[in-house]
Amino acid sequence: MPDTSTTQPRTVQDYIDERPLWPDGTRLHTFPMTKMQRRIWMLAAAGKFFEGFVVFMTGVALPLIAREFNIGPAQHGLVSAASLFGILIGAVGLGSLSDHFGRKSMFIAEMIIFTAFLAAAVFCTNFTSLVICLFGLGVALGCDYPTAHMIISESIPSTSRGRLVLAAFAFQAIGALGGTAVGYAVLVAVPNLNAWRWMYATAIVPALIVTIGRFYVTESANWLFSRGAHERATIATTQLLFRKPQYPQNIVLAQQPAAAPGHANGHSGGSFLSLFSKRYRRATILASVPWFLQDLSTYGIGIFTPTILASAIGHKAEHVRSMSDLIANDILAARGAAMITLLLIVGIGFAVLLADKLGRISLQVFGFFGCAVGLFLASLSGDVTGSMKIVLIFAGFMLFNFMTNVGPNAQTYLLAGEVFPTAIRGKGAGFAAAFAKIGAVATAFLFPILLVSIGTRWLLYGLVISSILGAIVTWMYRIETTGVNLDHIGEAASEAEESKAIA
Amino acid sequence: MAGRLTSLFRKAGRAAALTVAFALFSFAAAHSAPLTITETGSTLIYPLFQAWVAAYAKVVPDLQITVGATGSGAGIAQAIARQVQIGTSDAYMSDNQKMANPHILNIPLAISAQTVEANLPGMHGAALKLSGPVLAGIYTGKIREWDATPIAALNRGVSLPHHAIVPVHRADGSGDTFIFTQFLSFTTCVSGDSDDPSCNGTWANTIAYGTTVSWPSVSGALAASGNQGILQTIARTPYSVAYLGGSFQDDANKAGLVTAMLENQDGKFLLPTAATVTAAAASLTPRTPADERLTLVFAPGADSYPLINYEYAVVSDQQPNPQLASAIGNFLLWCISPQGGSAAGFLDPVHFIALPTAIRARSEIQIAKIQ
Numbered sequence: 080m081p082d083t084s085t086t087q088p089r090t091v092q093d094y095i096d097e098r099p100l101w102p103d104g105t106r107l108h109t110f111p112m113t114k115m116q117r118r119i120w121m122l123a124a125a126g127k128f129f130e131g132f133v134v135f136m137t138g139v140a141l142p143l144i145a146r147e148f149n150i151g152p153a154q155h156g157l158v159s160a161a162s163l164f165g166i167l168i169g170a171v172g173l174g175s176l177s178d179h180f181g182r183k184s185m186f187i188a189e190m191i192i193f194t195a196f197l198a199a200a201v202f203c204t205n206f207t208s209l210v211i212c213l214f215g216l217g218v219a220l221g222c223d224y225p226t227a228h229m230i231i232s233e234s235i236p237s238t239s240r241g242r243l244v245l246a247a248f249a250f251q252a253i254g255a256l257g258g259t260a261v262g263y264a265v266l267v268a269v270p271n272l273n274a275w276r277w278m279y280a281t282a283i284v285p286a287l288i289v290t291i292g293r294f295y296v297t298e299s300a301n302w303l304f305s306r307g308a309h310e311r312a313t314i315a316t317t318q319l320l321f322r323k324p325q326y327p328q329n330i331v332l333a334q335q336p337a338a339a340p341g342h343a344n345g346h347s348g349g350s351f352l353s354l355f356s357k358r359y360r361r362a363t364i365l366a367s368v369p370w371f372l373q374d375l376s377t378y379g380i381g382i383f384t385p386t387i388l389a390s391a392i393g394h395k396a397e398h399v400r401s402m403s404d405l406i407a408n409d410i411l412a413a414r415g416a417a418m419i420t421l422l423l424i425v426g427i428g429f430a431v432l433l434a435d436k437l438g439r440i441s442l443q444v445f446g447f448f449g450c451a452v453g454l455f456l457a458s459l460s461g462d463v464t465g466s467m468k469i470v471l472i473f474a475g476f477m478l479f480n481f482m483t484n485v486g487p488n489a490q491t492y493l494l495a496g497e498v499f500p501t502a503i504r505g506k507g508a509g510f511a512a513a514f515a516k517i518g519a520v521a522t523a524f525l526f527p528i529l530l531v532s533i534g535t536r537w538l539l540y541g542l543v544i545s546s547i548l549g550a551i552v553t554w555m556y557r558i559e560t561t562g563v564n565l566d567h568i569g570e571a572a573s574e575a576e577e578s579k580a581i582a
Numbered sequence: 583m584a585g586r587l588t589s590l591f592r593k594a595g596r597a598a599a600l601t602v603a604f605a606l607f608s609f610a611a612a613h614s615a616p617l618t619i620t621e622t623g624s625t626l627i628y629p630l631f632q633a634w635v636a637a638y639a640k641v642v643p644d645l646q647i648t649v650g651a652t653g654s655g656a657g658i659a660q661a662i663a664r665q666v667q668i669g670t671s672d673a674y675m676s677d678n679q680k681m682a683n684p685h686i687l688n689i690p691l692a693i694s695a696q697t698v699e700a701n702l703p704g705m706h707g708a709a710l711k712l713s714g715p716v717l718a719g720i721y722t723g724k725i726r727e728w729d730a731t732p733i734a735a736l737n738r739g740v741s742l743p744h745h746a747i748v749p750v751h752r753a754d755g756s757g758d759t760f761i762f763t764q765f766l767s768f769t770t771c772v773s774g775d776s777d778d779p780s781c782n783g784t785w786a787n788t789i790a791y792g793t794t795v796s797w798p799s800v801s802g803a804l805a806a807s808g809n810q811g812i813l814q815t816i817a818r819t820p821y822s823v824a825y826l827g828g829s830f831q832d833d834a835n836k837a838g839l840v841t842a843m844l845e846n847q848d849g850k851f852l853l854p855t856a857a858t859v860t861a862a863a864a865s866l867t868p869r870t871p872a873d874e875r876l877t878l879v880f881a882p883g884a885d886s887y888p889l890i891n892y893e894y895a896v897v898s899d900q901q902p903n904p905q906l907a908s909a910i911g912n913f914l915l916w917c918i919s920p921q922g923g924s925a926a927g928f929l930d931p932v933h934f935i936a937l938p939t940a941i942r943a944r945s946e947i948q949i950a951k952i953q
């Protein structure tokens with residue numbers, strides 16, 4: 080292949096974004112992924128798969144664990160809190176460490192943490208050890224929110240970034256379906272209290288293989304470049320873009336310009352506080368607030384989940400009277416979880432197809448409005464009885480789930496890892512994930528109180544407003560990243576903020 | 583030297599002959615002595631078990647059965663520890679106990695009811711209505727007087743005394759406690775989902791159920807061991823209330839206690855009668871699993887009395903020898919047979935009912951596993 084890439088120094092992303100030339104000088108129409116790009120994507124997607132697998136399997140395992148360890152209602156709260164607290168620590172703490180230690184280090188570390196706590200969970204003997212294991216799994220999960228996104232998006236062409244990041248994200252839903260299916264199968268095969276240990280055990284060996292595989296990926300050349308590690312960045316870019324015949328043959332990286340004061344795209348990395356500086360405030364708001372609002376309405380529609388599941392797959396036993404009742408209820412719950420996950424997969428499938436075509440912002444705005452309509456339809460169910468009530472609940476529930484997954488659920492994740500410059504991308508994406516989870520925790524505690532004090536209808540009206548607010552915030556603070564080179568995304572964010580300030 | 587050796591051989595020969603003779607005597611004695619089965623556990627089934635043992639002695643005279651009323655918790659524990667051949671219990675083994683001891687069977691022998699008795703001077707024979715939430719209120723100390731609004735609301739037209747309630751509970755590990763506290767749990771968290779916000783702060787979500795629980799501290803509350811102890815305590819304590827095994831119902835009546843009508847799932851207030859206990863058992867027969875560990879408390883159905891349970895024999899399926907295994911199996915088969923221990927002549931006096939046919943068949947399958 081003739082190599083035109085050596086004519087002038089460029090950034091890492093410029094090299095990644097360049098379509099290779101045939102020996103006759105014809106440029107390829109597509110971006111065939113290199114072996115290393117495929118490996119990185121597959122290992123990130125596999126991580127997502129196991130996260131979904133274990134989280135949903137825990138949902139199936141928990142009733143058995145609760146019975147074995149005699150976990151009371153108060154301790155039930157601690158079990159949920161342990162996972163959420165782990166996600167918070169993982170997203171903010173470990174996720175942001177990837178700005179300092181590199182994407183690959185945290186990519187490996189999170190999977191080691193995940194596998195270790197997964198293996199430990201199999202041998203839990205009491206409530207305390209279980210809480211520790213769930214916290215550990217939460218830490219790994221939280222760390223993966225920004226890390227998996229960054230390691231993919233910093234290794235692939237800008238034009239397919241949305242599609243490939245979301246396709247990996249979709250593996251979380253596929254993993255969830257797999258986890259539910261394996262949980263179900265184990266329950267049927269081993270219908271006793273020990274079933275939950277077998278469930279966790281099924282994931283250990285595959286998780287170990289993924290962990291080992293992650294040692295054999297290159298460090299993010301974009302991150303090395305942003306840190307000023309020129310030589311290592313050049314080697315990493317060469318390894319990343321290794322193909323036969325080799326293209327580009329000679330990689331000459333441009334000198335990274337020194338960071339301006341308060342800017343984080345240079346070597347300094349920037350502190351957490353820089354996320355709230357004038358330059359990055361817009362990106363921080365766009366990444367965090369809509370995600371928070373999306374989590375809020377997801378909890379809201381959850382009010383109807385028991386009704387939907389009871390109508391679709393049958394009622395649970397009114398009281399658990401025997402181990403058989405417990406297993407039967409758990410099997411029903413697993414089927415319900417599988418049904419909800421299917422909706423998730425369909426929605427995200429559309430998001431994968433549309434993200435790079437229609438753009439993140441328009442999909443997020445459209446999705447938020449669709450969620451508002453879904454919530455409004457569900458709120459109307461309070462005025463009617465009989466079959467019409469079920470029709471309205473179903474229509475609202477299905478519309479909400481489709482629209483949130485094609486829109487805010489997928490796009491908030493995508494945007495959070497794109498709108499910050501490379502040097503503070505870990506901190507920014509980690510903060511956005513943590514902020515959304517704080518919202519999730521707060522709503523989990525507040526919703527039962529609000530349901531009693533203002534009732535379902537007004538609560539849903541409130542969520543209709545919050546969904547519309549999500550659309551408005553997305554539009555007001557929009558930073559369209561579709562097809563934009565990662566090197567220019569930080570500029571886009573700051574330019575937009577500056578032009579707003581001037582106006 | 584030779585004489586000493588000869589003497590030594592003679593002594594050794596005599597010792598050997600004695601040893602052989604003793605061994606032969608022991609062997610013969612062992613085979614001629616009657617087999618012995620020991621039972622301990624539930625104080626609720628104790629009166630029935632005494633009647634069974636007396637009657638079975640006429641059926642199999644060579645078998646000796648000793649009985650003990652030590653409470654269901656002790657019955658299960660001693661059966662697991664192989665200190666007795668049959669442990670009896672009003673509650674089935676916990677899941678953890680079952681998982682740790684998969685060879686221990688839980689075999690229903692009959693169905694019993696539990697009553698709630700109150701010592702209300704001057705009200706003997708009156709109809710007293712109580713519900714699970716009201717009893718939970720009494721046992722948590724939130725309802726302190728007999729004429730408190732929640733009790734009065736259930737008993738319109740009944741003149742209730744303005745006097746402090748004395749709640750009485752079991753001090754020992756008890757299947758009765760399991761049944762009663764499960765009733766309080768099921769009725770205070772009707773959805774059965776501990777994550778349901780409406781269950782926050784209820785008995786189900788704070789104290790829950792078991793053969794022993796952390797009883798809330800209530801001023802004046804009393805504790806007693808065994809059903810006999812409970813009966814004696816409430817009989818001598820005016821304005822007290824307690825849960826009592828159904829086999830003590832006649833004694834409770836003689837003591838002038840008031841048996842409460844309890845609210846069932848359909849909101850009906852019922853007394854434990856053969857009809858209401860049978861209706862409750864029938865409603866849950868289809869849900870009884872193969873290992874028969876199932877609670878019958880708060881059974882669905884308009885005519886179901888809410889406090890009933892299977893009375894279990896807790897037995898290892900691995901006995902030391904085939905003779906003992908066979909003796910235990912035959913005795914248990916006789917207990918559940920309508921022509922044997924489950925005849926009305928045995929069950930009616932203690933207010934038990936026989937197992938439904940489908941459940942008896944399951945018990946027979948379990949008994950066949952004893953080897």
